[in-house]
Amino acid sequence: MKGRKTLSIGFEDGVLALLPRLRRFAIGLSRNPVDGDDLCQMTIERALSRRESYEPGTRLDSWMYRIMRNLWIDERRASRRRSQTFVSEEAGAFIGAAGAQDAAAELGDVDRAMASLPDDQREAVLLVMVEGYTYREAAGIVGCPVGTLNSRLVRGRDALLARLGGTV
Amino acid sequence: MKVTREELAAFADGELDFERHVEVERAVAADPDLERAAAAHRALRAGLSTHYAPILDEPVPEHLRTLLQRKGSVIDLDKRRQSRSTTRFNVPRWAWIAGPALAASLVLALFIPRDTVSERYAGGQIAAALDDQLVATQSADAPVRVLLSFRDRSGDYCRAYSAVDQAGIACKDAQGWRMIEHFDDAKTAGSEYRQAGAASAELMRLAQEMTIGPALDAAQESEARDKYWKKEP
Numbered sequence: 102m103k104g105r106k107t108l109s110i111g112f113e114d115g116v117l118a119l120l121p122r123l124r125r126f127a128i129g130l131s132r133n134p135v136d137g138d139d140l141c142q143m144t145i146e147r148a149l150s151r152r153e154s155y156e157p158g159t160r161l162d163s164w165m166y167r168i169m170r171n172l173w174i175d176e177r178r179a180s181r182r183r184s185q186t187f188v189s190e191e192a193g194a195f196i197g198a199a200g201a202q203d204a205a206a207e208l209g210d211v212d213r214a215m216a217s218l219p220d221d222q223r224e225a226v227l228l229v230m231v232e233g234y235t236y237r238e239a240a241g242i243v244g245c246p247v248g249t250l251n252s253r254l255v256r257g258r259d260a261l262l263a264r265l266g267g268t269v
Numbered sequence: 270m271k272v273t274r275e276e277l278a279a280f281a282d283g284e285l286d287f288e289r290h291v292e293v294e295r296a297v298a299a300d301p302d303l304e305r306a307a308a309a310h311r312a313l314r315a316g317l318s319t320h321y322a323p324i325l326d327e328p329v330p331e332h333l334r335t336l337l338q339r340k341g342s343v344i345d346l347d348k349r350r351q352s353r354s355t356t357r358f359n360v361p362r363w364a365w366i367a368g369p370a371l372a373a374s375l376v377l378a379l380f381i382p383r384d385t386v387s388e389r390y391a392g393g394q395i396a397a398a399l400d401d402q403l404v405a406t407q408s409a410d411a412p413v414r415v416l417l418s419f420r421d422r423s424g425d426y427c428r429a430y431s432a433v434d435q436a437g438i439a440c441k442d443a444q445g446w447r448m449i450e451h452f453d454d455a456k457t458a459g460s461e462y463r464q465a466g467a468a469s470a471e472l473m474r475l476a477q478e479m480t481i482g483p484a485l486d487a488a489q490e491s492e493a494r495d496k497y498w499k500k501e502p
Contacts, residue, residue: 113337120333125324138330145336211320229282230314231321236284255278262309265316 112152115161116145122232123165129227130173132216140176144169166232166242170224177220214264222257225250230258270296272303281310338474391439391446399428399439399446403494405487418485418493419476426498427479429472438472438479441498450475 123144128137147168148155155164215223221243228239229250240250272280272293279285280293297303391399398413407415416429427440427449437451450472476484485493 117334117337120329120337121325121327124327124329124333125321128324129321138333141333142336145333149336209320211317226317227321230317233318236279236282251275251279255275258278258310258313259274261317262313265313 111157112155112161116148116165119162119165122162123169126166126227126232127169127173129215129231130170130224132212140169140173143172147172163238163242166228167244170242174220210265214261217264218257218260222253222260225253226257226261229254272296277303277306278310281307281314389448389451390444391437391448395430395432395435395439396446398430399441400498401494403487403490405490416472417476418490419480420482420485420500421479422481424500426493426500427476429476431472436472438475441500449479 120141124137124141127140127144128134131137131140144165148165151168155161215226218226224243225239228234228242229236232239234242236247236250236254239254240247243250270292276285276289276293277297280290280297283290285293297307390396395413398407398411398415402411402413402415404415404417413430413432416431418426418428421427421440425440425442427438428446429438430436435452438449439446440449441447452471
């Protein structure tokens, strides 16, 4: 009984302690705080409903990041489908573009440069260069070979360097 | 020696194996272009981590924390206290009651749960404090501080307490104060360091799980004491 209780306390407190980092990753992925916190909420809910599949003693942070990242990918796919429908049926591309431009104007250089990256590169950049994971750990979270992660990272980096030059 | 873009980035990230790292290091030192490129990679990394770092210092939105508070927290308690509650860190809602006591116990202590308390009763100083002390009037330097009082699902009076070297929840029955939860000082175990506040927060959570109503206010507590914490038949 003691073991079980200690375990469940550890799980919730563990996630709680990770929240600032999870928010940082979520905001980086989704590119704004509102969507980031939505993603965070979905991640916590998913984690709580799947807590049995978490193996005690393994890294809770990687497990949580993986959940978040998978939810985000699902969400991106769904919204891409939605926007394709929107553009073709309503021919509303201009409205969308204007809105996106306004939003982009409020972002700083780094945010804009990050937003210009393809999702897979942005994710790799965030995991390694912001969250501080090794290539192997980041590849484990993304679920791809280390070599793939490495080349996404390099492409993302080069694009960022080209955009930001020495301003970062 | 040729250094690929991947290798240069991996070099800047410290991801190359030792042997290759040394080789690339030499190549970088010998070639100003490579050196600039390596420096740019490092600057980019530093710049990105600085850019995102402030998010770590922002307060985490309350609704995200709430998701992680223990199941079984009482909904109407939640509503009642929404206006008064100032939940911080992982201290759950009842902390506003125990706030002064938590502040008074900002002492680092070592707590681990004990697993042998099932049929134990509080004795001595703890029992005396549980019998007599009221949350509202107890002295700030009382050796045992009562954090709050409440009634469990069967109507028994229960009180959470904290002392220098222990903390717990006990409920009054015919024999005395039966310990429901008990944490005590475990310097000898030495493996798990927890802040005293964390143990108190845990007690607040457990208390919320045990009860269906609100915690006793000062008048109810005083009345209960006058009846020797006996539940009404």
